Amino acid sequence: MRRLWSAAALMLILFTVLVAACGKKPPVARPTPPPPPPSATASRPPAPPEPVSEPTIVPAEPVQDDAISSASLDDLNRTSPLKPVFYEYDSSELSPDGQRILDANASVLKQYATWAITIEGHCDERGTAEYNLALGERRAVTARAYLISLGISADRLRTVSYGKEFPFDPGREEAAFSRNRRAHFVITAK
Amino acid sequence: MSRTIFTAGPTTRGLRIGTAAVGVCVAAALVTAGLGARGRQQPVAPPTPQQPSEVSTTISSTEAGAAPRFAVPDFIAVPTRDGRPADAETIEAARTIGRVLFDDLSFEREFSLIPRDVYNSIPTATSLDDVPFDRWREINADGVIVGTVQKTDTGVRVEARLFNVRSRQAAFAREYSGSIANRRLYAHTISDEIHQQQRALRGVARTKLTFNSDRDGERMGGTVENRGVKEIYIADYDGENQRRVTTQRSLNINSAWSPDARSIAYTSYRRGAPQIFISNIYQGTLEELTKGVSGQNWLAAWSPDGTRVAFSSTRDGNSEIYVANRDGSNARRLTNHAAIDTSPTWAPSGIQIAFISDRTGTPQVWVMGVDGLGQRQVTRESYADRPTWSPAPFNEIAYAARTGPGLDIRVLELASGQVRQLTFGEGTNESPTFSANGRHVAFMSTRSGKSQIFTIARDGKDLRQITRTGNNYGPDWSK
Numbered sequence A: 001m002r003r004l005w006s007a008a009a010l011m012l013i014l015f016t017v018l019v020a021a022c023g024k025k026p027p028v029a030r031p032t033p034p035p036p037p038p039s040a041t042a043s044r045p046p047a048p049p050e051p052v053s054e055p056t057i058v059p060a061e062p063v064q065d066d067a068i069s070s071a072s073l074d075d076l077n078r079t080s081p082l083k084p085v086f087y088e089y090d091s092s093e094l095s096p097d098g099q100r101i102l103d104a105n106a107s108v109l110k111q112y113a114t115w116a117i118t119i120e121g122h123c124d125e126r127g128t129a130e131y132n133l134a135l136g137e138r139r140a141v142t143a144r145a146y147l148i149s150l151g152i153s154a155d156r157l158r159t160v161s162y163g164k165e166f167p168f169d170p171g172r173e174e175a176a177f178s179r180n181r182r183a184h185f186v187i188t189a190k
Numbered sequence B: 001m002s003r004t005i006f007t008a009g010p011t012t013r014g015l016r017i018g019t020a021a022v023g024v025c026v027a028a029a030l031v032t033a034g035l036g037a038r039g040r041q042q043p044v045a046p047p048t049p050q051q052p053s054e055v056s057t058t059i060s061s062t063e064a065g066a067a068p069r070f071a072v073p074d075f076i077a078v079p080t081r082d083g084r085p086a087d088a089e090t091i092e093a094a095r096t097i098g099r100v101l102f103d104d105l106s107f108e109r110e111f112s113l114i115p116r117d118v119y120n121s122i123p124t125a126t127s128l129d130d131v132p133f134d135r136w137r138e139i140n141a142d143g144v145i146v147g148t149v150q151k152t153d154t155g156v157r158v159e160a161r162l163f164n165v166r167s168r169q170a171a172f173a174r175e176y177s178g179s180i181a182n183r184r185l186y187a188h189t190i191s192d193e194i195h196q197q198q199r200a201l202r203g204v205a206r207t208k209l210t211f212n213s214d215r216d217g218e219r220m221g222g223t224v225e226n227r228g229v230k231e232i233y234i235a236d237y238d239g240e241n242q243r244r245v246t247t248q249r250s251l252n253i254n255s256a257w258s259p260d261a262r263s264i265a266y267t268s269y270r271r272g273a274p275q276i277f278i279s280n281i282y283q284g285t286l287e288e289l290t291k292g293v294s295g296q297n298w299l300a301a302w303s304p305d306g307t308r309v310a311f312s313s314t315r316d317g318n319s320e321i322y323v324a325n326r327d328g329s330n331a332r333r334l335t336n337h338a339a340i341d342t343s344p345t346w347a348p349s350g351i352q353i354a355f356i357s358d359r360t361g362t363p364q365v366w367v368m369g370v371d372g373l374g375q376r377q378v379t380r381e382s383y384a385d386r387p388t389w390s391p392a393p394f395n396e397i398a399y400a401a402r403t404g405p406g407l408d409i410r411v412l413e414l415a416s417g418q419v420r421q422l423t424f425g426e427g428t429n430e431s432p433t434f435s436a437n438g439r440h441v442a443f444m445s446t447r448s449g450k451s452q453i454f455t456i457a458r459d460g461k462d463l464r465q466i467t468r469t470g471n472n473y474g475p476d477w478s479k
Helices: A002-028 A036-043 A049-053 A060-069 A073-078 A096-111 A129-149 A174-180 B002-007 B015-019 B029-036 B088-108 B133-138 B180-199
Strands: A116-122 A157-163 A182-189 B069-071 B076-078 B143-151 B156-164 B169-178 B208-213 B231-236 B252-257 B263-268 B275-280 B285-288 B297-302 B308-313 B320-325 B341-346 B352-357 B364-369 B384-389 B396-402 B407-413 B419-421 B429-434 B440-448 B450-457 B472-477
Touching: A073 A182, A096 A129, A116 A129, A129 A157, A129 A182, A129 B297, A129 B341, A129 B384, A129 B429, A129 B472, B076 B088, B088 B143, B088 B156, B088 B180, B143 B180, B156 B180, B169 B180, B208 B252, B231 B252, B231 B263, B252 B297, B252 B472, B263 B297, B275 B297, B275 B308, B297 B341, B308 B341, B320 B341, B320 B352, B352 B384, B364 B384, B384 B429, B396 B429, B407 B429, B407 B440, B440 B472, B450 B472
Parallel strands: A116 A157, B069 B143, B076 B143, B341 B384, B429 B472
Antiparallel strands: A116 A182, B143 B156, B156 B169, B208 B231, B208 B472, B252 B263, B263 B275, B275 B285, B297 B308, B308 B320, B341 B352, B352 B364, B384 B396, B396 B407, B407 B419, B429 B440, B440 B450
């Protein structure tokens, strides 16, 4: 019943819009015969709204959804929807920026509730290889704990530390170091 | 005078000749005994000299306190027993053995080796019986090592004698036989035995290094990313005979020799999370120390008797030190602190373990009993990692310390608390490991551009580059 009413209301709005639009037309196109079109629209109001409202909106979302869920794990991880979190030197504390990124990652993980991920801890090259293994683990664990606090199931989140074994940027300046101090998210199952 | 320090009971092991599958037969009764009963063999004086030509005497310099001057010419390729002249292979082997022996003897710096070009003009002896002693006397040599290489039906026969140039008597005489393929090993064995006999010093010419390397440029398979693999390698102490041990195309790091040098424990990421594996390199078998254990497991360190392994693990949520039997059973946790505890190393006595903890805010070296009790901090650096306890008679811990933008190798003398430094800001220097006699340290350095393995004497002299291809990390020196 309510739907019927709202449909009627929609039609009424459309009708008035059309009338208004047509009302503006006359000054521009005066030489052509104006009287027949207004009378024609007035006689059949239900025709135009039907094709306009639905078909454009509905396909848009499913197509986007498929791009992510149909991508292979390799492609998905190459342009990952899960953004890395960066850390300060010799620290595993989450910055406000890091928390924002994890908030966004958490909502992606909620949207794709079947995904399982591995959180990799990475370090820059300034520390020693041995200690960095433990530091990287600590970074991964901090990110994991934060995601769990946002309601992501612990079963979906594994951690691994690579220490300084796999730098993302081989450079030896602070810009490279700061890119390498990260928790990196890898989708391992979907 | 300082030499007297090294006389405190170094152990000899004839074992390694056999383990390298060479089958070098050693004529001397002492070494044959060592071969039969492998493992730790206290040096025992041979009951009766087997060879009358050998006089148990040490060669000293004419100047008091100076190292004796030795000449080590190329070995002599002699005709076979049935009279055929030495072939090219024998001549090449004879030259190699002489030169490797020269390098081996100079490594310990116990003898002053006369540069080879000084005696280029001295005619080569044709056998052990016509050594031109007058000529060696002219260049002021105290000792000369003369050796022969002879092809036999089964391989090769190598004889070596160390002559006292003044008395013209042999102070050392040995005979070996085996395959010609292992020519360097004859030199290493002769060097170790001369150091033992002349200086009561445990030489390290037959020890080996293990490390990890990306030299093959292989990429990791799998879903994640295009990452390079690291594999475990071994090499002779001088960098020769580099060989790959693992082939998993994965990340393999933290390799560590078992005390008998027959197994290597290492960390592998082949299962995803890092686990500790033990590769028995002469049997070709693999054991998994942390099989089925959750968390990250790293940095295995063998107990001095080889029966237990200390390592660090996050199985209880945080990096802690554990000790397990070598088959993985009876794992016990030694540390219990919210900070990072990692990088264990055993004291040679087997009753203490040094490790790294950042419980004071920065990573520092700590020492505890093997039961986990009596934990105390021993370094006050801005950053310290990878402690390595020296063998006896030294009581030192080497570690990597932050000294500026990079790291340098420092050594803490435990009794006095004094710290000395071996490297000085050339590149970054990490992962020190002591040689079996405590007189050398191997470590990783970026001083030549890439990451490479180097050795250096314990006084900071005699730097030698061991690896040159790819990047190489995390050395460990066999005992």
